[in-house]
Amino acid sequence: MKRLVFTAAVLTVSALPALAQDFDLNALIEAAKAEPPITVYDSTGKIVDMAEAFSAKYGIQATGEKVSATAQLEMLIREHQSGNVLGDVALLTDTPAAIAQLLPTGVVESWVPPDLEADIPESYRNPLAISTNANVWAYNTEAHTECPIKNIWQLTEPEWKGRVAIIDPLTKGTYTDWFNQMATRGEEPLRAAYEAHFGKPLETDQPSAAAAWLAAMGANGPLVADGDDRVSEAVGAPGQAEPFVGLLSSAKFRDNADKGYKLGLCAGMEPWVGWSYTKLGLIATGTDSPSAAKLFIHYVLTEEGILPQMRDGKMPTSTKIALPADEPSGLAAHLDALFPYDAATGLDDWDTRQDWQDFWRVFYQR
Known part of the structure; x- marks a missing residue:
């Protein structure tokens, strides 16, 4: 109970929109035009x-830097501690880490543009x-x-032993977050x-259907890759x-x-064609360009701003x-069949990452 109260406070205090x-x-x-240039991490x-x-649209200098989610966390924390903020905006795919490490310590803040708030579902605000x-x-x-797999449980059967490719859950936190989200919210569908x-x-x-599936799938000897490129090639x-x-x-x-x-x-x-995780738009609290940072957040919430991604x-x-x-996967027709990420359990996802990694180590067989 104490942890749940803490989570709610973190997520509410960070943003008080007009x-x-x-x-x-x-x-x-x-x-924003009167402020120094900004740097955006993604x-x-x-x-x-x-x-x-x-920059071309507003005449405000912005520099984009490709920085992994893990590196972003370290850089944002160090910059905040030193009082030398270099990254003004962070577009971060590690939601649990932001909830556990960045927002409660005041490293970053979350700001929702008031004129666009009604367009953003409440679960994403x-x-x-x-x-x-x-x-x-x-x-x-x-x-x-057609796809030979109609049901996620087929992946646990002998026919698919050694013929399923996934990213190593020990290297990517979004995977253990997915396991925990399934255990938390996916029991009935599974x-x-x-x-x-x-x-x-x-x-x-096992304590949940998600754990039962993961144990059986791991025991079926999937190919564990270090990134999407290897999985894409194998498939x-x-x-x-x-x-x-x-x-x-x-x-x-x-x-x-x-x-x-x-x-x-x-x-x-069944029960899902896949799952999703969120990319947050966060502003460094020590930025010298708070208006420019907010304007960039506003920009990426528009079609023009987000189109490249x-x-x-x-x-x-x-x-x-x-x-x-022309989006190549055809996913637009199947969005309702994705298992969506819910930030409400983000702190628990963070706290259980090591548990799910240990679980995988126990049941995964090469």
Whole structure:
């Protein structure tokens, strides 16, 4: 109970937006023009183009720097402690770490533009998420006319032993967050999927259906890769007699055009075609350019601002923005079939990361 109260306080105190009718975008722009240039951290190289477009639009100098989520955390904390803020805005994909380490210590703050707040679902406002990133189950369209996996529990069966590719959960916190979110909120769908596939209710000694699935899938010897590129190759490379099925970022579907791969989305897979995690838009509390930082946050919540990342399959949280028609994965037609991230349990996701990593170590078999 104590931890839950603490979490709520962290997420509420960070942002106290003004009323939409009191917000003046033109005044914010003018104030931003009087401030020093800003630097924006993001884990994708697209941030360079986004910052350049922002600078051209407003005449305000912004520099985009590609920095991994892990490095962002360390840099933001050190810059705050030293009083030398170099990164004014952080677009961060590690929501639990932000909730546990950055927001409660005042390293960053979350600000929702009042004129755009109504377009952002409440679950994405506190802290502000600018987009969601999807990891989806994929198959090889050259080897199969449709996805051979219809149910997540198929991945635990002998037929798919050693033929499933995923990113190593020990190297990416979003994966252990997914495990914990499934254990917290996915019990009924996972049990229903088990019964639909095996024709009987799930009976397990594990504490949750998510733990039961993860233990069985790990014991089935999946290929564990160090990144999406390896998973994309294992699944989508042409000329394979028995290609892998795999879990990878929807952004990797661009490999079909860039590399001649044959990736296809496992549409209709039960209970979910994949899962998503959020990218937060945060402002360093010690920035010398608070108005410019807010203006950049406002910019990335518009279609113009977020478009470079949308082309890679990143999904804006704004309900006013639709994915582009040429987005390569076709995920736009299956958004309701994604298991979404919920920041309400973010602190618990953070606290249980080591537990889920230890769990994986116990059950994973090469």
